[in-house]
Amino acid sequence: MIDLAVFGAGRIGRVHALNAAALPAVRMKYLVDPVESDERRDLAARLGAEIVAPEAVFADPSVKGVVIASSTDTHADLVLNAVAAGKAIFCEKPVSLDFSTVERVAKAVEASGVACLMAFQRRYDPDFRYVRERIASGAAGPLEHVVMHTRDPSPPPPAYVERSGGMFRDQAIHDFDMARYLLGEEIATVYAVGGCLIDPEIGAAGDIDTAMVTLTSASGRFVQMVNCRRAPFGYDQRLEALCAKEVLYIENRPQRGVTVADAGGFRASPPMNYFIERFAEAYRAEMAAFADLVETGRPPLAGIRDGLEAQRIAEAALVSMRKGMPIHIGPDWRP
Template sequence: MLQFAQFGAGRIGAIHAANLAASGRAALRHVVDVHAPSAAALAAKHGATVSDTATALADPAVGAVIIASSTDTHADLVIAAAEAGKAIFCEKPIDLSLPRVDACLAAVAKAGVPMLVGFNRRFDPNFFELHRRIQAGAVGSVEQVVITSRDPGPPPVSYIKVSGGLFRDMTIHDFDMARWMLGEEPTEVFATGSVLVDKAIGEAGDIDSAMIILKTASGRMAHINNSRRAAYGYDQRVEVHGSAGRLIAGNRVGTTVEQADGKTVSTDLPLHFFLERYADAYRIELAAFLDAVEKGTPMPVGAEDGRQALVLADAAYRSLTEGRPVTIG
């Protein structure tokens, strides 16, 4: 049974640890977190030991790591884990700096360890099925992709400041989704944005609302729209237009109850919280990581995917700043 060291015992770390326990295929051996009570609680819950990084990575019984700590620690942990020969499950983003991401990729390549980057949405059953149908030819050749990605509410400005900004923190998921659905690398990015939700976000140097167009060499196009606030919940939809039809993956709702009264016919709002919306995705993502490690097959979302999404995010910022489309690669 694969033994894990996990870095980060916060909200997302707790999810991964719980999925690991429930998988019945792996065990949590070490928990590392700068916040000692969190580490202790998570370790206790899953029968693991609180460790420091060096100890955890030096343990020969550990075959894999989950990196779910704060973003600024990811790169060092990836490199150290690679050098220790561990399989790596790393939350997105690998890092906010492309050179550091490249250093990670180099370390991973040199060590020959498998690495999955946590683009959890690829494992959402809805988006996964949509993509499966594209692959199966259900709508012919892909021509245009429209991604709606709107958070229920903005994070605190303190988080915004260290997040790398909207494109690297939030849109990065959508860049990955666009690449996956387009089936081709975008070669041009045009991004525009505004501060419409919260002036404090603008004062922190970021935007809270954005629209983006990506284009590939063969002329396929993708549109992304983002907002840090959606009054009605977490809005996560993908629409793909192909030569033979259209595929849409919509939001998940709490219940199927429909109420008709003297005013309207109403149904449930989309699930509000990302941990709830993507609960299945996180579970399946970890299972996919375990599958790939166990069978030695390629990771479904690899380090290169993590890098490429950041390339698009960086290009989007350049486009936003310079007011022109930016060419990639």
């Protein structure tokens, strides 16, 4: 039996904690969340977990790993404490909104040898895995370019926007990670445009709701991304990978398998709404991989370095958008 602790009783913390607890080999021993709430009480009850302060987690040698799903501003310290205590780390992105902090934390994790899984759950999604495998196996032929669409069903509330670090660090970071993952190499140039076309409140909060990004890889291949805070039909999360022999499309997953035809045509179901539902299987597989990592040491599909590099692209996109210029990046570039 593997004992774990979870930080954060919010939406995504709940998903991770329940997925962990559903694994036969895992016990979720502790739940850490500073705010007393119905959510916290209910989650602890469902987990059979004790509600404790962070110190209790790090002091208990029976705890082998920690799931960090608390608010972003707590991630860096929790990772560093886990490193100090020698506990395996499952960390929600981003590590920090401050890039130099991300660099410092990444350095500490890598120096320590403590295992760390960065929660880029798309890498664990069966559709994305299938595409990755067709490319990696050579079946699809060499990858030439990638197009990605990520649109939320509707704009987030202004309070969320303010804490989020902005659309590039919050939403597009998953696409930046996927670009690196599929290309199998680093990004060399980033060009981004963005604006507030949908929701003036997002603009008032200092963020954008629409962006288009072009990435050029070190070897000269291209990636194009659309990121948006609204799609009229719901959550839009698609990818198109053009390879020499095949084009691979990841489509949206429909809510229902029912089509309704009338005089207006054939109405297929809207897609699953929202990422918690669309990536339910990915979240389960990701947590199973973390349990496996704790038990056997098998490396995760995404580690702290992947968190750092995806965020470097996000920072470059922000600079590019502000300056109206493409930004050339490398391992030493920082905003």
